[in-house]
Amino acid sequence: MYFNGRGEAVSRARWKEMYQAFLNRQELIKAGLTSRRDLLRMGLLGGAGMLIAKNGLSSWGGGNCRYGSTGCGTCASPPTTPWTLPMPIPPVKQAIPVSSLTGPAPSINPNTAINPATSLPYEGRTRAHQAPALGFPFPAGVVYQVTQQQSQVRVSNELPMQNLWTFDGVSPGPTYVAHYGTPVLVRNINNLPVSNGGFGLNSVSTHLHNSHTPSESDGFPCDFFAAGQYYDQYYPNALAGFNSTHVATHGDINESLSTLWYHDHRENFTSQNVYKGLLGFYLLFNQFDTGDETTGFRLPSFPNYDIPMAFADRCFDAQTGMMVFDTFNTDGILGDKFLVNGVIQPVLHVSPRRYRFRWLNTGPSRFLQVYLTDLTSPSTPQPFYQISNDGNLLPHPVQVPAVAMGVAERSDVIIDFSQYAGKTLYLENRLDQPNGQGGPTGSVVAGGQGFLMLKIIVDGPVVADNSINPATLPAYYALPSVSATPRLQRSFNFDQTRDGQWTINGRLFSCASPRFTIQQNSLEEWAFDGGFGWSHPIHVHFEEFQITQGAPGLYGSSSDDPSNYSRWGSQYCWSGCSGGSSGVNVSRKDTVRVIPRGNVKMRMRFRDWLGRYPMHCHNVIHEDHAMMLRFDVATTGDMNTRP
Template sequence: TSVHWHGLLVPEAADGHPRDAVPSGADYDYEFTVINRAGTYWFHPHPDLRTGPQVYRGLAGLLIVSDTEEAALPLPRGEFDVPFVIQDRRFDAGNQLLYDTGDMMSGFLGDRILVNGRPDATFSAATRVYRFRFLNGSNSRTYKLGWGDGSPMIVIGSDGGLLPAPAERPYAMLGPGERVEVWADLSHRSIGSELILKSLAFTAGGMGSGTLPDGAGFDIMRVTVDRPQTETLTLPATLTPITRYRIEDAVNSTNPRTFAISFATGQWLLNGLTFEMNGITPNEIVQLGDLEVWEFQNTSGMPMMQMLHPLHVHAVQFQIYERTINASGAGNYATVSGGLVDSGWKDTLILMPGERAKVLMRFWPHPG
């Protein structure tokens, strides 16, 4: 196996590339300095063709990074800063985990939803403000997080830490590997009241598979308010500043580097190619320090064969510059677009059927 430090800016030797997988009985020391801004990051294995089953069986976890800038803000702390890892699983009659590679297009989808390893999860809360950090640790499933009573989601952070300012959304989309941080104000709720966190229904595209298809609606967790406490925190108007990249400053501003998703011969491809352990194409060579614009495209093939895809880039944090959707994908896109939060730093994004997304990223500080 190997360990990938998802979202962290680490040297090549510490990134957990599949070619650096550690054989059974051997060991490997990962050494690096954490230079990321405060945020919710995570780690998971990354061996070729084994990442899915290893993550599924528990080889993953959170890394919470803090810094002085974040510490100066009036945010919930201690027991009121709570991480939640959301995953889907499947169990046999003996309550043992079942895993298969799933549908070749959709990947593995479970029919039980776990939060921090527990099914039918309940969180006991006081009449306080909470900082809820959500990680989608599922293999393939995307969540459309929404409160059961219709309250808005107040998003304060994404993959790479706090946003410049809170973003109010009717729901928050969360693809595999993505993180979102939410300001949950329970201070005015009555003792004994209950708030349900749901995954709202949406259209993910593709053919759909399993007893709980991607895009189905279901309950995730119940938040029960069971004790009074006095709250003094109020939602800050601003959080941490982010300097936005300018597309005109990219070295390829008029000629984005493109990566097109397609499906052929029973496997997913990027620019018509499969993964090669040591192969490098000219389109995969960048210069250290350069700012580039990349365009991810999910427009190939018949519309009924296109589906939602998560995309993750190692060793950088990027900014989403723009999203465009074609006519055939507009209906699906309308079921998720209200929950996209693109104002912060990202290392993972979801791309809907018929969508193109341009992102800006600087290749710094490590070569490799």
């Protein structure tokens, strides 16, 4: 049997055609043929100057990335049979006694003593922990040790074991289960090899994405540490506002976070290192979001009915079957294989009851719009409830036909499988994105015609469901007010120079000095505007923002998807969205899709901690190549409105 990337059987002739198209394109590249005369000679150029539609001839014209066949841009992975491996669920990270840590005891100041075994300082950290001075216990009451190491990982039964870079031997790495009010210390050991199989740098900086973390533990791109070193990261797990606006209540409960993730953020090598496997989940619970469906907001219980899912697309070498990275592509990298929690097109068995899925788009570059599809009736909308837009809960659940996610965006959703007992469903990405340039076209393909990422079989035993039905619209957290007058408005333009360098306000990234300084505890308004023709998922470290204008909604239009549009029309605003936020965009966020010619306004406060943080495009290819800036939070800020 032959399969395309959606796991559909295709004819032998079609598969051969797909493979031959890939070889054709390689030949063309090998021959260096690009002049009009050469192409005419080869019979590849029509009279009107259009490239003759030959599948896969160019990553631009072929469009294979769009429909999920084998072969996509420069990528032509070997065929794999979908739905043969179960979807892995990363193990929960276990705490250890502080006395069991490898190496010297944790210290508030960085341990810069030279380790005789490596001739390097024991620790890669360069600044003292800020938390103890604010009354947090040191070392924290809960201590973890994690090791970054190369491990053999299975992504498919039909591909060789992959030499991935992992946390503790698995990718995604172990899931941290943290609680507000319980600070943790993570000793992060770099034991990665020099030998990289073609991509990856064994120098790392681990970022806890979306967290209200002191700068020295945030995983700033230039706070990297070498193989043989460790870095102690202190996560206070304190609500924003604890040392500023909400001292009496130890922070603002309405700033609670839930679904965070950690990933490598090593300057200039983030895309390679994350592609190679350095990522995982970090879940935060509190007295309302408890992980127990009989208490608090009564969300489906963790871990049985609360399941994190990391989406990724990857490319594998046609000859060796090993994961390959498109090192010299500075536009954006799309793969032709979809992975969920590290396995290509896996299967998940569920019981007929409500589940909370925590969806995360890990990139590197692809935008997603995820639908629940029943292939026996692919055009029938299968709505579900979205309860978060990035790492926190919405004011209340919102019923949606799909969820759109740029790289690093997250959505927690609640799907009630009791209505699907005995059925088989799929998570399907229907967003049309033909290649690594630009971004999504804005169209969605018909149900059943996109990339099928996960098969869900509702054949588990009937079990009790004590979670609250989201259709009753329970209230979660109110939005903190941002109606005060901002201290200033700063404007940022995301663009590219004529010779291909990614810029913010026409300038390039450097760690060496901040582009602007924010006055601690002040409210700021930022205006983002997108360049011509490209979509950029822009991420701000440290604090969450609220979008006051121009929030992007679902992709698609009435002509693409009339059945969805008529029902959810007001949410479809992926282009030229100029109004105030509605639906799932009435939320706090840490990443926003800035669409071509789009304008977004947002407001946020920078509280409690001091130091350096980045803001950047989370298409990690753009991030690595200068579409990033450093800002500092200090007791005195500047008034730079276009930094």
